[in-house]
Amino acid sequence: MTGLSDTIAAIATAPGSAGVGIVRLSGPLALTLADAVFSGRSKPSRSKGGRFLYGAFVDAQGQTLDEGLCLMFRAPHSYTGEDVAELQSHGSPAVLARLLSRVLEVGARPARPGEFTLRAYLGGRLDLTQAEAVLSLVNAQTEAARRQAALGLTGALAARVESIAVSVTRTLSAIQAMLDYPEEGVPEEEREVPLAQAEAELSALIGTARAGQVATRGAKLAILGRPNAGKSSLLNALLGYERSIVTPLAGTTRDYLEAQLELAGVPITLIDTAGLRETTDEIEAAGVRQAERLGQSADLVLRLEDGSAEREPLNLAGEVATILVQTKADLPLCWAAPDAIAVSAVTGQGLPELREAVRSALLGSETRGEAWLTTERQADAARRALTHITAAQHLPDDLASYELEQGLLALAELTGRDVQEDVVDAVFRNFCVGK
Ligand SMILES: Nc1nc2c(ncn2[C@@H]2O[C@H](COP(=O)(O)OP(=O)(O)OP(=O)(O)O)[C@@H](O)[C@H]2O)c(=O)[nH]1
Ligand SMILES: [Mg+2]
Missing domain, CATH: 3.40.50.300 (P-loop containing nucleotide triphosphate hydrolases)
Incomplete structure (x- = not known):
């Protein structure tokens, strides 16, 4: 997962003939590389972003490959958070293949599956549940899947997890503050109450996993x-x-x-x-x-x-x-x-x-606007968090504090704030190239 300094490129539209097709570039040289393959009234690299130019895509000899649009996005106002150029040509497989080979000739590197979304994640534009929602949205075959994916994209799932983490953190800090004064004891409203609430919310969330995956x-x-x-x-x-x-x-x-x-x-x-x-x-x-x-x-x-x-x-x-x-x-x-x-x-x-x-x-009965766990990865992290939080409720303070830390780690893993690289790789491996 290296090479953030590279500029990546891929065909972003589905294979086959269509009215329009898109080759997307992202990275520090996106607009400069677009200059090399595009001929129009102005150079893409001169753009402030949020604009488009009409012109021609040209080969190394200046011969026109196709006519089309170049859309320019400046960091951080793009999908990946980097500079992005979208080259819109006619959507024929031959034109798109040639256009892609042109941008690779001038210095872009072929994007790996999901690499555009990975960059958005690494740049902090999306959390991991949102990245998974992008994948679900791209693959959504049904209305139920689309609805959940769209909800995930808004960060609704991450917000639900975050509110559980807040309860747990509150107890953890109360316990840690008291560790030096064991005779005082943590008051019930700082310990039993928020933990019971976190446990109930987490159980309800885990209860959505089956429906989300279905x-x-x-x-x-x-x-x-x-x-x-x-x-x-x-x-x-x-x-x-x-x-x-x-x-x-x-x-x-x-x-x-x-x-x-x-x-x-x-x-x-x-x-x-x-x-x-x-x-x-x-x-x-x-x-x-x-x-x-x-x-x-x-x-x-x-x-x-x-x-x-x-x-x-x-x-x-x-x-x-x-x-x-x-x-x-x-x-x-x-x-x-x-x-x-x-x-x-x-x-x-x-x-x-x-x-x-x-x-x-x-x-089950889907409550409107309620975010579900939609992948096995999310469900697994949520179950681990629940095990730790449940265990903490019946332990003395020092041991409880360890369990709560582990619980928080599992919650952070769920949203991707604190996650192993191989887990991230596994998420993005399921994407198509160009997304
Ligand atoms: N009147 C009526 N007959 C039915 C109905 N459903 C099935 N049958 C009849 O019951 C018999 C068996 O139906 P199947 O659908 O082949 O039953 P099956 O469970 O697949 O049987 P096997 O493949 O042998 O295990 C056939 O003669 C059907 O016409 C129904 O709803 N009403
Ligand atoms: Mg039968």
Whole structure:
């Protein structure tokens, strides 16, 4: 993570043909290098920034490669906080490749994935949660993901973490002030009260991690049940087309099958599986084992039981979250269960309720404007902080003080104020080049 004195360059727009494409330069020589490849009424390096020029991009002989705009940003008023030039040409892969090779010829270095955002982070323009939000925003496929990313970008998550750190710091300083006078003791309102508050806030924050990750990366939803329960029919009904084979024969689905759909703004991989039963058929038995494994690795399991037949409750191994679905609700029902959602693949009855149950199981109740933890890195740091803060509450002052320091370090790591270089590298490795 060196070379901040280098000027970096990359194509910032997606591959393929488009009306406009952008080559971006950032670093101390950004505008000077732009001079070398751009010919217009004025030189980019003369600009105060916040301006643009119309002109031509030229090769070493002065031949025009394309016409376009050069946008100039002066440090610190740019995305990276450095001098930045954006060269906007026509968005053809050939033009952009040539333009990029030109700026590399005159002295820029190819940017690594996420390096523009990394510079913004190193320059203090973004904290680590904001940088992750940039990544999420670039990759957002759904409305839920976009909403959380946009919120993260405003620093809402960092602010939530910061307010927890303030409570902890208050206790830590009270304890440290008293360490020399142990007979005095730290008053309750300086110790128990703020720590309990920090613990509650942190637990609530950690509670958002699952929803945050589901919104960002989507969720796996496995359909499990006995043979003939109506699993394949339900998959088809949710998809709206006949993806999986349905027959009256028990044991129709043997191999598992996946389909993509979006549900309440979340990308879902829906998995149809072989019906669970004891069987001597080797192929079917392999399918059953596979179904059980898929159930365990899913974010949520739809546990299907045939509503039109005598109830044979199904016990699933592991601690996976499930929704009980009573199938074939268009037929006379043979049993009732308070937590079951009655659904018919034939009439579509109960499908809206099922979709809502899935949404709320995956995302919980999203309070407007509330920032979530959206990456495993953030969730891990938050959990470590919570462990230390919880431990501190039951320890004598000197030991508690150590735990609180560790807790604060974990919180600082979450926002990236105090973080190991390899963690930062791992965050930016997931970016595309040009962002
Ligand atoms: N009336 C009615 N019949 C249904 C419904 N859902 C499924 N069925 C029937 O139940 C039978 C089994 O349906 P499938 O969807 O193949 O059941 P499955 O759970 O995938 O079965 P396996 O793949 O064998 O494990 C078929 O004859 C379906 O037409 C429903 O909602 N209403
Ligand atoms: Mg089936």
